[in-house]
Each structure stands twice: as structure tokens, then as C-alpha cells.
């Protein structure tokens with residue numbers, strides 16, 4: 341079977357409760373880090389990784405996501421008429437064109453969990469393994485996380501590959517954590533995954549974050565997956581069930597990950613990117629908030 345990853349799934353149908361009231365009318369995935377919405381970073385990462393088909397699993401109340409990712413001919417025409425061709429070009433380059441790009445939207449009408457959201461994409465994916473990108477996990481670095489994961493997947497031998505990072509012991513309870521970990525080339529082979537363990541029960545400190553490359557057998561597993569934590573269909577449960585038969589690996593990406601589903605993570609990401617923006621960096625320095633990029637990363 342091919343190990344070529346052609347499809348990326350973006351689950352964007354969640355309620356975003358941790359960011360209320362900001363997410364009452366604005367989808368969490370459109371919250372900006374500086375001037376760029378989270379979903380744009382995710383789309384750019386997938387494009388940079390050579391993904392052919394993008395499948396968004398959205399909700400009818402979140403139509404603004406579709407409006408953001410697709411080109412807006414009226415807006416770009418008006419910008420050009422006002423002499424802002426450079427802004428119009430930038431918007432056009434960042435957006436999908438309905439004629440040239442392979443983009444699908446499916447609806448998850450009830451937020452039954454991440455696993456259920458991925459299952460909703462089943463009829464729209466191309467043959468072969470699929471990538472899943474959670475836009476609220478922003479991963480910044482010189483090499484895109486998905487691109488480096490795809491390289492590792494295509495040469496590796498596991499069916500499911502999940503992005504992992506080492507976290508301090510007192511944080512393992514916030515993550516899915518790999519068990520039975522053994523290094524094997526560029527990946528960490530694992531025998532399973534434990535969701536949000538207590539520090540004393542954690543089988544490792546290799547925490548799973550929001551990038552996955554999954555064997556297509558994941559869809560059959562999700563069809564029969566019972567609700568788990570929070571009474572939701574959990575993607576991690578279905579991945580863990582396939583660990584024995586398909587092989588499970590962790591990939592230690594080279595970038596820095598920001599949990600933009602939380603206020604602290606969003607602030608951290610904003611500080612990090614503000615250092616690259618001359619006006620914003622000036623503000624940070626004038627307030628004595630950060631004096632260098634390294635300080636921003638450690639904030």
C-alpha cells in the first residue's frame with residue numbers, strides 16, 4: 341500500500357469553550373496570532389508539505405472559516421481599485437482558488453469529539469494515509485512540522501505516526517502520552533498511548549500534539565469506537581487500538597509548539613511572533629517585557 345500522504349484533514353467544528361466569549365461569534369480557528377488567523381498557519385503548513393487535497397470538517401455556524409480560506413474576488417478587486425495590489429496579491433496567494441485547488445468542506449453538526457470529526461471526512465479523502473492538523477496547535481520552525489513528518493512516515497514502518505514532544509512530569513496529565521517507547525531511526529516506536537495520565541502513572545513524558553499521519557484503517561476503527569473521555573469519540577483511543585496491528589510511532593518535530601487553544605499559549609505565540617515585527621518588538625522592549633527572542637520562547 342502507498343505511503344504517500346495526499347490528504348490533510350482540518351477538524352474545525354469544535355465549540356472553543358476555553359476561549360469564550362471570544363469564540364461566541366468568531367471561530368477559534370480564526371483567532372489571530374498578530375494578524376494571521378490560526379487556520380492560515382495550518383493551511384500554509386499543509387501546502388508546504390505538498391498536500392493535494394484539503395478537507396475541512398466544520399460546523400454550519402462556522403462559515404467564516406470557509407470565507408477565510410477561499411479567495412474573495414470582490415475584496416481583492418476593491419483592493420486593487422484602491423491601489424493596494426500588494427495586499428490583494430498576498431491575500432490571493434494565501435487563499436484557495438475554487439478552480440485550481442482541491443478543497444472540500446464537510447459538516448460535523450454535533451461536536452462529538454475529535455475522532456468523530458475525523459470520521460466525518462471519510463468519504464472525501466484520497467487513497468492512502470491521511471494527515472490530520474489541529475489548527476490550535478501552532479508549530480513554528482524553519483521546517484514545517486507536517487513536511488518533516490511526511491518524510492519520516494514515507495521512509496518509516498509504522499501505520500500511525502503522531503507528533504510528540506517531551507514535557508515536564510507535572511504536565512503529562514494534560515496530554516496523550518506514548519507508552520513502550522523505543523527509538524527506531526527518526527521515529528520513536530511505541531506500543532500504545534495513555535490519555536491524560538497522572539504523573540505517577542505516566543508511561544513516558546512523550547506527549548502527543550496536534551499533527552497526525554494515520555493509516556486509512558483509522559476510519560474503520562473510528563466507526564466502532566465507543567465514546568471515551570468527556571463522552572466524546574476520541575481520536576487517541578482509535579489510534580491506540582491500531583498500535584499492535586499497524587504500528588505506532590512518535591515523531592519529535594524540530595519546531596516549537598504553542599497551545600493556541602489556551603490563553604497562555606496564545607499569548608506566548610503572540611510574543612514569539614511579535615519579536616519579528618519591528619513595531620511590535622519596539623512595544624515589547626519599551627515595556628521591558630522581553631529583551632531577546634530567546635526570552636520570548638522561555639516566557
Ligand code: UTP
Nearest residue numbers: 351352353354355356357358451452453454457
Ligand atoms: P479542542 O478540544 O482543542 O477544541 O479540539 P474545542 O473543543 O473546540 O475547544 P475547547 O476545549 O472547548 O476550548 C482540537 C480541534 O478539533 C476540533 C476543534 O475545532 C479544534 O480545531 N474539534 C474538536 C472538532 O472539529 N470537533 C469536535 O467534536 C471536537
